[in-house]
Structures are given as C-alpha cells and as structure tokens.
Amino acid sequence: MSTILTRRALVTAGLTTAASAAGITAAARYGLIPSDYGTLFGAGETLTYSTQRLLTSGHSLAREFKRSDISRAPIVNGPAPPDDAFQRSASDGFKDWRLQFEGLIERPVSFTLEELRNMPSESHIVLHACEQGWSYIAEWTGVRLSYVLNFVKTRPEARYVVFMPYPNPQQTTGIIRVQWDSIDMADALHPQTILAYGMNREALPADFGAPLRLRMSRQLGWKNTKYLTRILVTDRMNLYRKGAGTWYGGI
Amino acid sequence: MRTGLSSASLDASVPAIPISDVPVVGVGARWTTQSLRHLAIVRVTHWVFATGVLGLIASGSGILISHPRLYWGETGSVAMPSLVDLPLPMIIGPSVWNRPIHFFFAWFLVLGVLAYVSASITTQHLLKDLLPAKEDLRWRPILNVIWDHLRWRRTASDETWTYNVVQRLTYLIVLFVLFPGIVWTGLAMSFAITSVFPFLVTVLGGHQSARTLHFVFASLLLMFLIVHIAMLCLVGFRAHVGAMITGRIPKGGSTQ
Numbered sequence A: 001m002s003t004i005l006t007r008r009a010l011v012t013a014g015l016t017t018a019a020s021a022a023g024i025t026a027a028a029r030y031g032l033i034p035s036d037y038g039t040l041f042g043a044g045e046t047l048t049y050s051t052q053r054l055l056t057s058g059h060s061l062a063r064e065f066k067r068s069d070i071s072r073a074p075i076v077n078g079p080a081p082p083d084d085a086f087q088r089s090a091s092d093g094f095k096d097w098r099l100q101f102e103g104l105i106e107r108p109v110s111f112t113l114e115e116l117r118n119m120p121s122e123s124h125i126v127l128h129a130c131e132q133g134w135s136y137i138a139e140w141t142g143v144r145l146s147y148v149l150n151f152v153k154t155r156p157e158a159r160y161v162v163f164m165p166y167p168n169p170q171q172t173t174g175i176i177r178v179q180w181d182s183i184d185m186a187d188a189l190h191p192q193t194i195l196a197y198g199m200n201r202e203a204l205p206a207d208f209g210a211p212l213r214l215r216m217s218r219q220l221g222w223k224n225t226k227y228l229t230r231i232l233v234t235d236r237m238n239l240y241r242k243g244a245g246t247w248y249g250g251i
Numbered sequence B: 001m002r003t004g005l006s007s008a009s010l011d012a013s014v015p016a017i018p019i020s021d022v023p024v025v026g027v028g029a030r031w032t033t034q035s036l037r038h039l040a041i042v043r044v045t046h047w048v049f050a051t052g053v054l055g056l057i058a059s060g061s062g063i064l065i066s067h068p069r070l071y072w073g074e075t076g077s078v079a080m081p082s083l084v085d086l087p088l089p090m091i092i093g094p095s096v097w098n099r100p101i102h103f104f105f106a107w108f109l110v111l112g113v114l115a116y117v118s119a120s121i122t123t124q125h126l127l128k129d130l131l132p133a134k135e136d137l138r139w140r141p142i143l144n145v146i147w148d149h150l151r152w153r154r155t156a157s158d159e160t161w162t163y164n165v166v167q168r169l170t171y172l173i174v175l176f177v178l179f180p181g182i183v184w185t186g187l188a189m190s191f192a193i194t195s196v197f198p199f200l201v202t203v204l205g206g207h208q209s210a211r212t213l214h215f216v217f218a219s220l221l222l223m224f225l226i227v228h229i230a231m232l233c234l235v236g237f238r239a240h241v242g243a244m245i246t247g248r249i250p251k252g253g254s255t256q
Helices: A002-029 A042-055 A084-091 A113-117 A145-152 B028-033 B040-064 B094-122 B125-130 B139-150 B165-187 B191-196 B207-235 B237-246
Strands: A099-103 A121-129 A135-144 A160-165 A181-184 A194-199 A213-215 A228-234
Touching (some): A042 B094, A042 B191, A135 A145, A145 A194, B040 B207, B094 B165, B207 B237
Antiparallel strands (some): A160 A181
16 A cells, blocks of 8 residues: 555656656747756746746837836936946047947957947837835937847857946945846846936936847846947856846846 | 534544534534534635745745835836835845745735635635625624624634634635735836736836735735734634644534
C-alpha cells in the first residue's frame, strides 16, 4: 500500500517537475521570463513579468494627456553628472557628444544630436511616475527607438537593449539611476518608446537627462535612463545584471 | 449534511459539543455536531493570506515611507500641494528593494483570493458559513455582538464555534471589498496594466487617487488585522490558532 503511494507520489512529482521545466523553457522562448528570475523574490517577478507581457502583447498604448495637463513643476531626481567632461560638453551644446550603437547590429554607428533631431520626431504627453510615489505630466519629444534600431539593423537574435549613461562615480546608491539599465525588445519596439531630446517643447534640460534620455510610457521613471552615451543590443543579460531593485519592475 | 467532511469528522477521540450545552444562534448551529472546525482549503488559504498580508504591510510601509504624502488626481510631488501629509519621516531608499518584495507577496493575496472564493462557492462554505442568516441581519443582534465584544465578553456564538453575524459581515467585506479593492488600486498604479485597462485608473480619478485609495484600503486591512487578533485573544488564542492549523476543535470542545 505504502509502496504504491510512494511510487505514485514519485511519478506525480517527476511529471510535475518535467511539466514545469517544459513550461519554463516554452515561456523563455516567448520572452516571458525576466532576466532576474533566479533572485530571492524571482518567483514573484516572473509571475508579474509574464502576466504583463501576455496582457500587453498587442503594443497596448499608455494614456496620453492634453497640453493643459502638463505639470508646472516637474521634479528632478538624479541631477546632472557633476564631472568636467559632462559640464564641458553641456556648455558647448553637446556638439562633441555622440550616441554609440554596438552589439547585435549590422551597422555599428554613432549619431550626433543633430542627426537624431533630423530623424522623424514625435511627441508624447504622458505621466512620469517615480517608484517612490510622486508623479508629474510632461511632454517629451524625440525619435522613436524602434526607428533607430531599424536604422542600425538589429539582428534577429537580439533580446535586450542596454542603455549606458555618462559615468557618474558619485552615485553609489540604487536610489538614483545613473548606472546602465536594460529593457526587453517588447519595450524597445513599443511605439511610445522614444529617445527624447526635448521636454515641454524645449531642449531637454540638463537635470532631466540632457542631451538624450530614454522615455518609455509603460514604465516607471527609474527605468528611463538619462544622459545616454551608448546603446548596446544583446541576447543575454548575465553580464548586465543590476544591483538592488528589480529588472523589469513594471507595475 | 456536509458529506465532504464526513470522513474527517469520524475521529472518535474528538467529541462533538453537546448541542444542548450551547445556545443556538442563527444558522451556525450546524458546527456543533462536527469535530472539523475549518475546511482544508480555508486553513491553507488563511495562512496564505496571513503570509501575504504581513509581507505586503511590511514592504508597503517601506515604499510609503519613501514619500509619505498623499494626493488626489494624476500628479503629486513635493513641489505640489498634498491632500494629506502623513506624520512619518521621508526616508528615500527603502522603496527600491521593497518593490520586488511587495509584488512577491501580492501574488499570495491574488492567488489566495482566487482559490478561496472558487473553493468557497464549490464547497458551499460561502453560502453556509459566511452569508449571514436573514433573521440576524437586523440592528439589534449586530449591535449586541459589537457591544458584547467591546466589553470583552464572549457571545453565545463564540461558544458554538460559528461565525457570528458581525464576523460574517466583516469577512465578506474583507473578501469582497478590501482584497479586490487593494489589488485594483495597486494595479491601477501600473502603467503596463492601465495601458490595457485604462478605466482601472480613470474611474478612480487618476494615478495619485489610486495611490491614496491603496493607502486607505491598506489602513482598513491593518485595522481588520488588529481587531481580528484581539478577538482571537478574547475567544481563546491557542484553541483557535490550533483549529486553523489542524482543523479540529480541541479535546472537550472548550474554546478556552
């Protein structure tokens, strides 16, 4: 009696394990497993990420607002890098600045600010919310990231886009994001994801990420890396894992 | 009556409470003939809820303290007037690492509610144990229960191991108002979710309104938790916690 139960339990456990492994493999193939699935709270992250990726698979659009809704006092979080190279470049109107593209692309090129401005531009009036709790509405102007990725010709195996800003050694905590961050292709190719050089119909102010920042409308503020210098397209994240917080963080 | 319980209630070592010994109140008297106090699904989901709610309150406090100001509408920040300034220090930082913890425990609540509600319907737990009897839905019995408990007195229904009318109404509110409300207001703050279901946030009045209502629901849940544990102390902490783990009424049927 007990041996039958044990055998049954073993077979059940074996089948469950095999089914879970097959499920995870299939989910990974369809981009439903976040890069930090193996962390302490990875089970919750994986459930959240895969649920949201299934729900938003049709490029669902974030809410947009009227120009009269724009907040008069947007909040600065993470002021401009204080180092000489950035300050010199800023005072010169970022003429020497380049945005370098590398990784899994056919055309590893760099762009000047002028070249990016000459690409098709679009504006979005959206809510910008910090994971701390505050929020403001602003209008962001820039070029759609999918347009630039198409220009540099990403390879089909591309799965993540990594954003690297001006280095800022003074930022050592996870509170203010000045280190690199990364997103998946679903966010990268989303029609409301732009490389923004304008804010509220003016040039992007230094403290809000000049000369160029990422602006995603379906993500929180901290995922929108500011002070961009390099963009890397990759198929794996094991070299690009963040410290505190979550990778997707998208709720 | 409850055939699903018959095999478990055949345990002869646990005597049933003699029905003549206890005053019968409402429809709850059926429990007196059984030794199984809580269904397995109720016990499992109870501790899933307990884990989830405690984890959510702890991590939620960590997120709240990063910006203890509440607003109404879409926008709000230190540069804008607030609705309420909570008497808490503003400590920036804990929100970063409390976020993944918060969503980890949120799944306990979401999956727990789905399991509990569907099982409550199929086992008729909802119909028999949670919905109050029509004759109890009057002000007098409701106020009597509240008045007894305020004077730290046990009511007749405590002795019969049934849920009294106030308990039933409270659990129904927690299950069908507070739990869905806190999940809704939480999801309403997600840009990914509201890109698919914008009405989740627009009917609440905006992103910051959702955040404020999330705080209100959390406060109500915390109040429930405090009263819940206080009542547990009143009716017998060990006996009732034991019953929620093993499912059985302690020997002798006493609630002491």
